[in-house]
Amino acid sequence: MINISCEDTVLIKKRSLKNAYFSFTFGPYSRVDQCYPGNFIHLKLSETQIYFRRAMSVAGVNKKKKEIEIIFKVMGRGTELLSRFKPTDHVNILGPLGNTFTPPRKSERAVIIAGGIGFPPLMFFAGELVRNGYDPERIEFFYGGRTAADILERSRIKKLGVNFHPVTDDGSLGHRGLVTRMVEEYIKSHPDEKLRLYGCGPEAMLKATDSLGLKYSLPGQLSLEAPMPCGVGICLGCVVPLKAGGQARVCADGPVFEIGEVAL
Amino acid sequence: MTPDLKVTLAGVEFKNPVMTASGCCGYGEELAKVFPLAKLGALVTKSITLAPRPGHPPPRTAETASGMLNAIGLANVGVDRFISDIMPFLNRQKTRLIVNVAGSRIQEYVEVCARLNDIEHIDMVELNISCPNVDEGGMEFGNDPVMTEKSIAEVKKVLRKPLIAKLSPNVTDIVAIARAAEQGGADVLSLINSVLGTAIDIETWRPRLTNNRGGLTGPAIKPIALAKVDAVYNKCSLPLIGIGGINDYRDAVEFFLCGARAVQVGTALFVYPDAPVRIVEGLKEYLKRKKIKSVNDIIGKVRKY
Ligand SMILES: Cc1cc2nc3c(=O)[nH]c(=O)nc-3n(C[C@H](O)[C@H](O)[C@H](O)COP(=O)(O)O)c2cc1C
Ligand code: FES
Numbered sequence: 001m002i003n004i005s006c007e008d009t010v011l012i013k014k015r016s017l018k019n020a021y022f023s024f025t026f027g028p029y030s031r032v033d034q035c036y037p038g039n040f041i042h043l044k045l046s047e048t049q050i051y052f053r054r055a056m057s058v059a060g061v062n063k064k065k066k067e068i069e070i071i072f073k074v075m076g077r078g079t080e081l082l083s084r085f086k087p088t089d090h091v092n093i094l095g096p097l098g099n100t101f102t103p104p105r106k107s108e109r110a111v112i113i114a115g116g117i118g119f120p121p122l123m124f125f126a127g128e129l130v131r132n133g134y135d136p137e138r139i140e141f142f143y144g145g146r147t148a149a150d151i152l153e154r155s156r157i158k159k160l161g162v163n164f165h166p167v168t169d170d171g172s173l174g175h176r177g178l179v180t181r182m183v184e185e186y187i188k189s190h191p192d193e194k195l196r197l198y199g200c201g202p203e204a205m206l207k208a209t210d211s212l213g214l215k216y217s218l219p220g221q222l223s224l225e226a227p228m229p230c231g232v233g234i235c236l237g238c239v240v241p242l243k244a245g246g247q248a249r250v251c252a253d254g255p256v257f258e259i260g261e262v263a264l
Numbered sequence: 265m266t267p268d269l270k271v272t273l274a275g276v277e278f279k280n281p282v283m284t285a286s287g288c289c290g291y292g293e294e295l296a297k298v299f300p301l302a303k304l305g306a307l308v309t310k311s312i313t314l315a316p317r318p319g320h321p322p323p324r325t326a327e328t329a330s331g332m333l334n335a336i337g338l339a340n341v342g343v344d345r346f347i348s349d350i351m352p353f354l355n356r357q358k359t360r361l362i363v364n365v366a367g368s369r370i371q372e373y374v375e376v377c378a379r380l381n382d383i384e385h386i387d388m389v390e391l392n393i394s395c396p397n398v399d400e401g402g403m404e405f406g407n408d409p410v411m412t413e414k415s416i417a418e419v420k421k422v423l424r425k426p427l428i429a430k431l432s433p434n435v436t437d438i439v440a441i442a443r444a445a446e447q448g449g450a451d452v453l454s455l456i457n458s459v460l461g462t463a464i465d466i467e468t469w470r471p472r473l474t475n476n477r478g479g480l481t482g483p484a485i486k487p488i489a490l491a492k493v494d495a496v497y498n499k500c501s502l503p504l505i506g507i508g509g510i511n512d513y514r515d516a517v518e519f520f521l522c523g524a525r526a527v528q529v530g531t532a533l534f535v536y537p538d539a540p541v542r543i544v545e546g547l548k549e550y551l552k553r554k555k556i557k558s559v560n561d562i563i564g565k566v567r568k569y
Pocket of ligand 1: 235236285286287288310311334336338364392430457481482483485507508509510528529530531532
């Protein structure tokens, strides 16, 4: 079945967030209806000398206006050039790619654990849960960063009505310490609740989240990042080892994996 | 008038001269989600070895200026699972099928080829005697004319399908290797495989590939690949398949002019997975614009000084 396409589209809105983070909205993009939380798009920076695409998780969609949003941090030459794009500049979107988060059951509480640049797909996920009638009071949104300046889109996340728990290394916002330590406190103080974990962020955070899931026998999923030459499963450049042996492609078998699945 | 894109290699007719390159399209299942594989001249599979191989640990790709390095390390499902799990899918595809075979001993090439013999849908076998990413085998065979001739001759003893020998650019005299392959009984030559290279992270002083080195591919290697095709064309009588940095129909035309009868598209698939379809369309328009009836009319027609 043909369900992946390359589509030219245009930057229509650009917001500069704090700390070298940007929010870009592209449109019209005909496949917004097929974009679910966890999915990513592979972005060709048309109009630049950068040859390979850049993988960006979907941070939001506006189905009526056929718009798609990504949030990225300037990390290297590609994202640096992208950050200089102006509205009306062209990109080519390959996608939507990858798998998606499994929503929590009605009986479960969603414990979302975002770290640094890992928050955009989780913000999209929480938003879609709420839009689909999941009680926002049953979503715990933990978000860790080094300082207050690393915790982005705060009012947008709070507006969803979720229980928001910012955590910073230096205590400049919310709790002070490691986000996964705060999550463990939360798990320990809610022994009678059915919890389901969702993590996306730096490797150390994913590893700690994986350990929490295994230690307390909690189900959940982690969204991984990897350098992705192709994004569609044909180059085998993005593989990660699995605990059960063998390998998985982050782009085509993930990016979302079950807790306990990947040898992190 | 639509120009004729059909080409014939070793008696096998291809509806157009644009193929995928080995290792850049898996076994075709993913590309089938992007376009009908019937639009390809041929699908060339990832290298198949006798036993399954996990490949090298990550990181095994690194982006470079106008290209990339890879040291995937011939990760593949092995010939048995290829036949039982992958062939049923490939049998349903209305495209020519070329299976690429790799090994670390001559006997391994021979055994894999023997198992492919009876599979009707496989049109040709491409022998990877040029992989820079495994310690033993691969490039070792393709580096030396004697070994090249010997390994091809041994395979030809058992294989009942036309054989393509895939050549490495990492040699002093590619013409000598090409002639040795012809001597051994190869029916077609494909060139080039990736160019040996590496890259270092200056913060950690670590190579950017766990294999310490890898193969350079993509637009960066196109001039090298063209020069190799040009060097081999007319120096041996076998038809040539050009490979290396082909990104659009213009690149493909350059290869035809230098003597390639078909082309394979590798790294470009990572940017536009439908690149072969775009190249076929571009080629048609080009020939129409030039009022040329058949792609065969431009092969080797570079007007040299
Ligand atoms: C990720 C990757 C994996 C490859 N794997 C194989 C392989 O298994 N067997 C093989 O013969 N060539 C392999 N190649 C080489 C390609 O088939 C081709 O010869 C080379 O990439 C040059 O073409 P390109 O510049 O269009 O990519 C691989 C190339 C890449 C980039
Ligand atoms: S990025 Fe190519 S297989 Fe995942």
